[in-house]
Amino acid sequence: MRVFLLLFLLFPILELALLIKVGGAIGVLPTLLLVIATAILGSVLLRVAGVATAWRAREKMARGELPEEEMLEGLLIAVGGGLLLLPGFISDIFGVLCLIPFTRRLLVAKLRQRVAEQAMRQRAFADDLAARSGRTRPGAARPNVLDGEYERHD
Structure with a gap:
């Protein structure tokens, strides 16, 4: 959490420093034109790549398959286009x-590998909690529990 806060605060400073450095090297007007050109390029690429990904997802759904790959690619396209629209x-x-x-x-x-690892950790945590509370999922193996009584004779 602290890392994200640090990056959130540090990122605009780095962007501004790089813009000043590039502006000093090539001039103010070329730097502004470059920033505007990348924003226009980002919006065009966002539109083209987004439409292509939407068509691939529609084709997969027409075949009766889930378009999880296309959904993740669409998410990254949206993030990439948004990053290109930002100045810097x-x-x-x-x-x-x-x-x-x-x-x-x-x-x-x-991203899929990270999601699978996270799901595995959550599943293991849920199974552990269920075993401790005595509840299990339907079809899951019940834990080996020996039930009995004892008396202590001194």
């Missing part, structure tokens, strides 16, 4: 990485 060069780099099909597929694979 660091956000543009991350936005382009989200919009390039090769890197987007790598990000989707990594």
Whole structure:
């Protein structure tokens, strides 16, 4: 949580510092034109890639399959387009990485792996809680519990 807060506060400072550095190197007007061009490019790529992903998702649903890959790609396209619309060069780099099909597929694979690991941790935690409380899911193996009474004789 603290890392995200630090990044949230540090990111605009880094973006501004890089804009000033680039503006000092190539001039103010070319820097502004570059920022505007990346915003226009982001909106065009967002529209084109989003429509293509929507068509692939529609084709999968027509075949009776779930379009989970297309949904994740659509999410990354939206994030990438939004990052390109933001003024700054660091956000543009991350936005382009989200919009390039090769890197987007790598990000989707990594995201699916993280989601699967998180689901496995949650499932293990839920199974542990259920075993402790004596409740189990239907079809799940019941824990080995020996029930008995004892008396202590001194």
